[in-house]
Amino acid sequence: MSESLAIVTEGLSKIYGSGNTEVVAMRDASVEVKHGEVVALLGPSGSGKSTFLTAVGLINPPTTGRVLINGEVVMDGPRAMTSLRRFRRREIGYVFQKSNLIPFLSAVENVQIVMEINGSGAAEGRRRALDLLEELGVRDRADNLPSMLSGGQQQRVAVARALANHPSIILADEPTAALDSSRGRQVMELFAQVAHDHGAGVIVVTHDQRALDVFDTLYEMEDGLIGRAEHPEGKRVKY
């Protein structure tokens, strides 16, 4: 499994606006992420990281280039080649900078809803949701509404939600910004564990220099251009 490619992007570019207001946010981004590989995406703010991540996540179509998930061409330029919603539902887990929880659902329900959308039963969904919350250390807040949780707790619920469906790829955009460094590291290690144990391909946009050793590969973005970065510990990627 770890030899197959979870994510492939071929020459992705994104142009926002047109004419005078045109912004080239991403150019010719070609990246491969294997199943079981954890990738960090670094780069200054405004360099196009979120643009790249949302293009891979099938929520922000690229202007040109292709996105392949598990070997299947999903986006060809701005055109969807298949049901994006089905792909998002089955294959992708998202975590964003701001926790994106549904305000009228409790913590456990926020995780459960994703499994329910995928057709699992209520009891089974709840059990797995509670297990995930346990793993992330927020089991005791399972029945609280998001407004009753701290930013860090909300973020951990969001991580639990991203993992709920056993997705084949996980996309996280600065997921640890609201966490203290030990919790932040814990979340990164959890991503790595999901990648290594379950063969998911993981891309994490992060600024947190302290947790970089968790990642297999580092990419860096600048002015819309993406490239391999030197690993600080000289850790060599296995392929």
Added chain:
Amino acid sequence: MNLAAKDIRHNVGRFGLTTIGIGMLLMVVMGMGGIYRGIEADATLLIDEVGADIWVVQKDTRGPFAEISRVPSNLLYRLEAVQGLSNAREFVFHTVQREHDGRALRIAIIGLSWPRDKGAWLVLTEGRPLLQNHYEMIADESLGLRLGEKVQLAKESYEVVGITSSMMSAAGDGLGFVTVADAQAIQFDTSGEALRLERAARKIRGEDSEIGANMPILLDQANRPSMEIPALSRPQISAVMASVEAGADIDQVMENLSGWSDVSVFTRQGQRDLLLKGSVEKVRQQIGLFRILLTIIAAIIMALILYTLTLDKIHTIALLKLVGAPNSKILGLIMQESLFIGVLGYGIAYLLGQRIFPNFPRRVILINDDLVQLGLIVIVISVVASFLGIWKAMRVSPNEALS
């Protein structure tokens, strides 16, 4: 997991207030229909309750309800002689407005044909029918009179001996039943001074006439009561009503009576039509148009409320799309909330209406057909109103979950 139920529970106050508001609006729509039914029922109530098959009224009038009718009281005996008719009765109907206990009391007086008719056909909530041919009255509860209370009308005071409920004239005034003689006494009441003046005038008219000059003794008669002077007509009545005998053909009877050139004849249905096609028809159209307007307004308000409720949930909807929820899940969320507001609002309208409508001065009648019809309209409104919100929701991009 039912998202609509969770959202509603999370925003109870907001949904509650919205639903109460919609409920009040629906109550007005419901009440409008009830007011029309009330007017319709009041208009034809007397005709239906009295149960006469045939009404004989002044020639070419549409009396005695839609307009004034005057016929001589001896018409009764002519009708009794008609083949196929029975139970001919005098009918006197007029409305009085008097002061009673310091308030204006409007009574639609009905004269009952004593001794044949003592009001035994009336459904009494209290008391009894008339037992004597003078000074007793059966009053409708809407008049606000109590059993045993005395009402001063003309020169006499009338004791309330029985109480009916919901007996109204077409104009909405409560009915008071007395004997025909009393009804006439009330209608043609003349003061002592007016009587003296009339008698003096008779005498002068007599003296000026040839008969008076030839037979001065006749002039002494002028001082006697009108009733006792054969040359003066008896007080007139409003109409005569009669029943068609079992086995007799009402069309044949009508045919025979149509030859009478001094009166006009209506069947019971004819009388109902006169009332329904007259003033009630205009009221019906008026209220009908008002109901349609209110229904449209309710629909627009609901659509706007649902639209704003959807706007508040844009982020949630984007998130649901992000995690791949099918459109049916999102559509269901909005439509269920819409139906919740509509159906619960309808329930509130019904419960509130049942409490409030009985206090209205005129009857508000909620009939099942109307309630079912409004219920269906509410469901249609709820569904249609949610379209605007659904349209908005369908255009939300999952990208918006990130903002």
